[in-house]
Amino acid sequence: GAVVSQHPSRVICKSGTSVKIECRSLDFQATTMFWYRQFPKQSLMLMATSNEGSKATYEQGVEKDKFLINHASLTLSTLTVTSAHPEDSSFYICSASYRETIQETQYFGPGTRLLVL
Amino acid sequence: AQKITQTQPGMFVQEKEAVTLDCTYDTSDQSYGLFWYKQPSSGEMIFLIYQGSYDEQNATEGRYSLNFQKARKSANLVISASQLGDSAMYFCAMREGRRSQGNLIFGKGTKLSVKP
Numbered sequence: 001g002a003v004v005s006q007h008p009s010r011v012i013c014k015s016g017t018s019v020k021i022e023c024r025s026l027d028f029q030a031t032t033m034f035w036y037r038q039f040p041k042q043s044l045m046l047m048a049t050s051n052e053g054s055k056a057t058y059e060q061g062v063e064k065d066k067f068l069i070n071h072a073s074l075t076l077s078t079l080t081v082t083s084a085h086p087e088d089s090s091f092y093i094c095s096a097s098y099r100e101t102i103q104e105t106q107y108f109g110p111g112t113r114l115l116v117l
Numbered sequence: 118a119q120k121i122t123q124t125q126p127g128m129f130v131q132e133k134e135a136v137t138l139d140c141t142y143d144t145s146d147q148s149y150g151l152f153w154y155k156q157p158s159s160g161e162m163i164f165l166i167y168q169g170s171y172d173e174q175n176a177t178e179g180r181y182s183l184n185f186q187k188a189r190k191s192a193n194l195v196i197s198a199s200q201l202g203d204s205a206m207y208f209c210a211m212r213e214g215r216r217s218q219g220n221l222i223f224g225k226g227t228k229l230s231v232k233p
Binding site (some may be wrong): 014034038042043044045049064078093103106107109110111113 | 152154159160161162163166208212218220222223224225230
């Protein structure tokens with residue numbers, strides 16, 4: 001299947017700093033990427049939809065100024081958590097869709113565990 | 118109202134036996150897609166199986182099959198011949214509408230434990 005990578009896989013940072021997470025589709029062009037957040041023992045919650053070359057669409061309750069998303073190319077989307085606080089500690093996971101797909105499958109990256117001290 | 122309901126927080130199954138994980142969904146769209154993902158403790162989301170709302174036959178992928186009952190709005194996952202490596206969280210998800218690139222709505226998941 002398609003491969004989506006995320007970097008870093010794990011990050012620990014101090015409160016107030018910014019953290020950038022990269023999501024790459026390695027063997028296909030992804031016009032749309034999605035960013036999810038998952039708290040311990042909970043389900044994935046969509047944060048935003050990222051379309052190449054345009055502004056991201058954020059879900060209700062997600063601060064766009066705090067979670068900056070850039071989808072600069074068809075293979076890369078970045079999520080920057082600005083001025084991170086302990087409550088931002090979570091598992092962040094991206095997914096990507098094929099430009100044209102028969103099975104309509106979304107492939108997920110391996111996720112990034114963020115711990116804000 | 119929840120769009121995806123998984124009523125089993127946890128399930129146990131004996132190795133080599135089959136197990137059914139329940140999923141019901143709620144949508145007014147005629148066109149939608151249903152997915153099952155496996156999430157081991159490492160956190161990665163592994164795609165298992167997909168069922169389109171217009172697919173007449175139940176989807177199958179190896180040991181995984183989806184029992185799709187459209188009138189009941191259920192899409193249960195059946196895992197045959199369970200293996201120890203099947204122990205993980207399992208999430209049912211739905212994408213509404215015709216857009217093949219729409220976001221997924223996830224259920225709360227079911228933790229499956231396979232006993233030796």
